[in-house]
Every structure is written in structure tokens, then in C-alpha cells.
Amino acid sequence: MGRRSDHSRAELEALILDTGSALMAEVGLAGFSAREVARRIGYSIGTIHNVFGTSDRLITAINTRSFARWAAGLREQLDAGGDTDRIATLVNGYFGFARAHPNLWTAIYDHRLPAEASLSEQDQQARGILTEIVIAEVAHALGAPADDHVAALARSLIATVHGHCTFAISGAWALMGEAAPEVAALARVREALAGHART
Secondary structure, eight states: OOOTTSSOHHHHHHHHHHHHHHHHHHHHHHHOOHHHHHHHHTOOHHHHHHHHSSHHHHHHHHHHHHHHHHHHHHHHHHHHHTTSOHHHHHHHHHHHHHHHSHHHHHHHHHOOOOTTOOOOHHHHHHHHHHHHHHHHHHHHHHTOOOOHHHHHHHHHHHHHHHHHHHHHHHTHHHHTTOSOHHHHHHHHHHHHHHHHHHO
């Protein structure tokens, strides 16, 4: 039986997110179940729906939390590295989160909201922090303002690194004989930045 009066709504939200994130990290999106989250916290599935609305909204909240965790970790790495090779820190930080939390990382990109739903402004802002960090670092590396042109370049570089990382996590790189995908990704980023600097 559910412990309906044990927690406030805010406490329930935190408990569900903590447990949901742990379950996602354990089993991945394909094995994720809001009902299993409810079972682990000792509440009914109705409680999950009362707090988050739908299972999709719960997964969205878990993924937004993963984005925030990722961005915070990347900032820590950049701060710890000072003025050393910050572009390498970005690339290594991208791969580092994916390798350390493969199920959380994969769920971010594999989950799709229903066509009639959309991300809240709060979710969009939280997820955008990671991209903002990259834009700022790319602008710094180029000695340029973080304008629309630099932002477009930064998003393309993220896509480049993401592609390399996806192949690495899936094992596709190993099948092609690539032993150091992080090195390859960083080389492509440096080439793009050098080409942009010459234009």
C-alpha cells in the first residue's frame, strides 16, 4: 500500500527523480518503467502520475536532470583546468559523461515526447546550459564574440563530437578499427576551428 501522506509534493518529486534516475542508469530507457519507480519508493503508479502527469514527463524530467548534472561536471572540469587546453576538456568531458553514465546519456537522445507535447521553458533552459558552455568556449578559442555565427559553428561541433561518441559507446568505432575516438573527435574539432579562424 502506498505511503500517501509520508512526503510533501516537493519531497515526492525529489524522491521520484532520485529513484527514477537511479533506475534509468541501471536499466536504460528500454527497461525503464514508471511502475517500477513507484514500486521502489513504495507508492502507487497514480502518485507518479499525480506528480509528473505522464511517464513521458517523468522521463523528460530525468533527462533534464542528466543534462544539468553533465553541464555541472563539465564546468567543474573547465574550472579545474584553468587556461589549459579547454577545447580538449570539452571533448573529453563529453565522452567522459557518456562513458561514465551510458544509459543516462543514451536516454537523453533516444527519448521522444509525443507529437502533441513539447518541452517546458524550464526544461529547455536547463538543457541549453550545456550548449551555452560550448558556445562560450568556442568563442573564446576563436577570440570572437559569441554571436549567431559562432553559435551555429558550436552546434555543428557538438554534432561532430556526438557522432564520434555515439559510435564509441555503441562499439561501432572498434569494429572499424578506431582505438581512440576521443582523439579523432578532438582532431576534427581542431580542424574546424582552424578553418574558421582562416576565413
